[in-house]
C-alpha cells in the first residue's frame with residue numbers, strides 16, 4: 228500500500244530536491260504535551276525546559292546534532308526515560324508510573340527504534356499478534372487477521388511465517404512498524420528508524436512512514452532524513468544542547484533557518 232500512496236523519494240537527496248510536505252491537514256486538538264520538561268543524566272542537562280505540543284494528525288520531525296537530546300525526548304514520551312521535572316501529557320493524561328496504566332500508555336504511544344527490536348525467536352506473525360493478545364486481550368484469531376492486514380499494508384504480508392533473521396533490515400523495520408500499529412496507537416514515535424539500514428532499504432521504510440503520515444497518523448519522528456522531513460512533516464523542531472532552538476514549517480526551516488545553530492547544522496548535513 229505504501230508503494231501505491233506515497234510519492235517516490237530519494238533518501239540520499241538533499242532537502243531541496245524533495246517535494247513539499249503532503250501531511251494531512253487540518254490538525255486536531257493537542258495529543259502530546261510537554262511542559263517545562265527537564266532531564267539530567269548525572270551532571271549532563273539533556274532536556275532543558277522543553278515545551279512542546281503535538282496535535283492530533285500532526286507529523287513532527289525532530290532534528291539536531293548528535294547528543295542534543297532527541298532520543299531522550301522521544302523516550303521520555305513513552306516513559307522509557309523518567310523526567311526530573313515538568314509534565315508530559317498524552318491525550319490530556321499525565322504519564323502513568325507503572326502497572327496496567329503504563330502498559331496502556333505504551334499501546335497508545337507506539338515506538339519504533341533504530342534497532343527494530345523484534346522478538347528473534349518468534350515468527351513475524353507472532354511478533355505482531357503478541358501485544359494485541361497479551362496486552363489488549365484481543366482474540367488470537369482477530370489479532371492474526373489484523374496482523375496479516377498490517378503486514379500486507381507495510382509490504383511484507385508474504386513473510387508472515389518467517390523468523391526475523393530471515394528478513395532484510397528494511398523488512399524487519401516495516402514489521403516493527405506493523406507491530407506498533409497493531410496496538411492501535413494514538414501517536415507513533417520513530418527514533419532514527421532508518422539509521423541502522425543499508426542505503427538501498429531506507430526508502431522502503433520512509434515510504435511506509437510517509438503513507439502513515441498521509442493517512443493522518445500523529446507522528447513524532449527523530450531522523451536525519453531531511454528529504455522525509457521536507458515531504459511529510461507539518462513542523463520541524465531543531466534541538467541543540469537539550470533545548471528547542473527553533474521550530475518551523477519544513478519549507479521555512481530548510482529555506483530560511485533563523486538561528487545560527489540551525490544554519491550551521493543544515494550547511495553541514497545538506498552538503499553531504
Ligand SMILES: Nc1ncnc2c1ncn2[C@@H]1O[C@H](COP(=O)(O)OP(=O)(O)OP(=O)(O)O)[C@@H](O)[C@H]1O
Pocket residue numbers: 268271273291292293294295296297298299300
Ligand atoms: N542512559 C544514559 N546515561 C547517561 N547519559 C546518557 C544516557 N542516554 C543518553 N545520554 C547522553 O545524553 C545526551 C543526549 O543523548 P540523546 O541520545 O538523547 O541524543 P540524540 O540527540 O538522540 O543523539 P544521536 O543523534 O547521536 O542519537 C548525550 O550526551 C548522551 O551521551
